[in-house]
Amino acid sequence: ESWLKHVNDYDNDGTVLMIQIENEIGMLEDARDYSKAAQKEYEKGVPDQLMSHLRKNRSTLHPSLLERWKQNGEKASGSWREVFGDDIYSDEYFMAWNYARYVQRMAETARKSIDRPLYVNAAMNSRGRKPGEYPSAGPLAHLKDIWHAAAPSIDLLAPDLYDKGFIDWTAQYRTVDNTLFIPEIRRADGNAAQAFYVIGEHDALGFSPFSIENGSDSPDAPSVKGYAKLRELMPLLTAHQGTGNMNGLYFDNDSTDRIIHRDGMKITANHYFTLPWDPRATDGSEWPATGAVLIRLAPDEYVLAGTGVVVKFENDDETTIKQNLGEDGFLNAGSDRKSPATWSGTKRIGLASVDEVAINYDGTMKYVRRYNGDETHQGRHVRIGVDDFQILHIKLYQYK
Template sequence: MTRKVTTTLALIALATTGALAAPPELRRQGDATQLVVQGRPMLILGGELGNSSASSAAYMAPHWARLRAMHLNTVLAPVAWEAIEPREGVYDWSSVDALLRDARAHDLKLVVLWFGAWKNSMSTYAPAWVKRDPARFPRAQLPDGRGVDILSAFAPETLAADSRAYSALLAHLRAVDARQETVVMVQVENEIGMLPVARDHGPLADAAFRAPVPAELLSYLTAHRTTLVPEMQHMWVERGAKTAGSWEEVFGRGDAAAEVFTAWHYARFADRLAAAGKARYPLPMYVNVALNRPGRAPGEYPSGGPLPHLIDVWKAGAPTLDLLAPDIYFANFVELVDRYKRPDNPLFIPEANNADSPSGPANAFYAIGAHDAIGYSPFSIESIDEAPGALAQAYDVLSQLTPHILAAQGSGRMAGFKPAELYDGTILYAPQTRDIGGYRFTIAYADVQRPVLAPTTAAAGGLIIQIAPEEYLVAGQGITVTMAPMGPGPGQAGLDSVWEGRFDAAGRWQPGRQLNGDQTHQGRHVRLAAGEWQIQRVKLYRYD
């Protein structure tokens, strides 16, 4: 009861001390979307805590300063339903308040991960009073009637209870954080999906599966027919683009229809949860997804999450969500992020493999430079904070570049690159080209003078930002860059100057060496050696 009274008093205090600034929001800049916090765009250089770390302030105490020293500006931290509502209707905000206190003390922002009805498909973060009452909060069932430890998305009481807790959390955040805006986004549930079969077979689910496909879903598919993902084109358009019928009549028999059905109902649940939360405090909200391995059937992976082939179903079923975010633990990072960056879906990567992944820094540069990502965050970030490492070095460079990145987003003045990898880890070494500001840049992942691939080619990558008509920032590692003019005028590009250096805390360029001679192959290329994330400031000129 004390915590409820405290929250109420805080809300009254806010109401009587003047208007609040707008909460964090997503805002368009050109063809990009940016996260705006306290009126200014923000680039999330984040890390997600291990699932249990945030449950103990004492456990986290030694980590906060180390995370800040790694050049993070944001921590993604779980908030568990069982922790904040141990008894129904009685809330304990101590764990949330400790997160806020410690993040603020280290000048870090938070993305709150709501572990409510589901976490990695299962329902282990629900309170005991939910777990112990299957009559009120039924489990999903297998075809033989056995239950699994997954709350059914079709149970009205589950939606009502989860929504009350989630909206109470958002109300508390508004009461205690609306001025500081420590929390900048919220994740709704975690890696929703049905296991080990494609759909719930409980009585409520079976009744819903026998019902016609909802008109809202079919209307959305009809309105977006020309832009549907290829898998939905196959499932719906190639089957006749029916505008009425059962799930199997519209989407095909077996797992295909069952998974679309599952996706629709998970999306509707998440949308109602997000709406309840936004009614209390309209922070940006997203759902993350556990991706499927090739060749696996729905249920062998979490069926029905916002997977690449089901994005259209989720966009139709959960319009209140601001974005769908992939958790990427597979090698084919480039392919996967390319599917999630869409005009209707800004890119955010809340789990970019584990924090010690050698390809993680290059993936960050690619997502931010190529797709204007609003943020990047590897998992289990506190597990590597004893040593600086490659991620800390890469985040150092990205934090220096953040003002230039934010200014260039949506303008065509920035490009990111890294060698593409296939799912099996095969690396595609071929050089890549990017056109920026009248010049074509060719990026190679081998030393042009000694054409041997960098020893850690998978970790190579970078970005280029145009900052003046013929001036560019080239950042990364393990790359060699050559330039050629585009359009009318002299046909060759020369290096006017190349400086290594860094930006200080005030954003002022602090030059190091002026590079020439062997460092630029006698003016033929810009080279950022493997093993050190760095920035070079390059001025070009044209000649015949």
């Protein structure tokens, strides 16, 4: 409490942006506490305060909690196992309620000293572990409703990401009742690509690789180049945050493509190594993590920023025939082809212009250079290489 008062009194320029109340709080080796005090609370059953919260917020409850409640008759009261099921996950619910109540008392004390956002971060329930094998009852996604009910003074529930499943974990923490903030993630060359993705896809508030200060300071390091480009892009990102005009792209060896539908248009995005001409795509090399943000400025105008992605624009009613292309981009000899055209539909979308740009402090764009035909594969797509971070301004047009 004295430290919080000190920060409030002396941090006039807002150096401290948020306060972490607890770090990876959770129960290990069992799903709940069996001490006399804990058992006394457990035998009281599910608190009315929690049941009231669940009824009021039924439409936004986590699917797993809602399903367990429904399977047990959606009781309005009862023991933890009567209401939520006869297994250790109900025990975890009990423990989550009490951890969150404890954190709420800490948050109330903090609010008396300082008015800054408060958050709690969680160690993930990954690798198929069950309660007790991971830090159970922490601010995990499947426990969010219990935490929100018991600790309303906490602004953010946040994930610490050190395992596989990056796309899935981030989606679980971006909900109507929680803003995504990543206070810890494994430090890696792909961090900048991940940051582009979560900001574009989930309007993420922040992204913090663990021990980033121990990473490379080389101007050529992916994180250095990527973070510099993110900083440059920030005026555009903040202007469009929360508007629904942004999408994030993230690709690696296991996930190489995505389709987005907007304005009657199909936007197909891929990992750069899905193109046929880079030898690293087929020589056994591990495909690096790549990512970007796609910002819709107008129905026919976009900004693409990031690294290692390929983006193609088509109308929804346009059917493209998959072609057997050589590394030069032309059809291989003897390829099947449809005559007179390899597409159908009323109109096609073309690339009117693709310009590399820089972003000024006020969010306006400064022209750097225009891409020529080879750099857009004769108008077929927009691309950014895996070794580059760029910002591209794209204008589209329709033609028959």
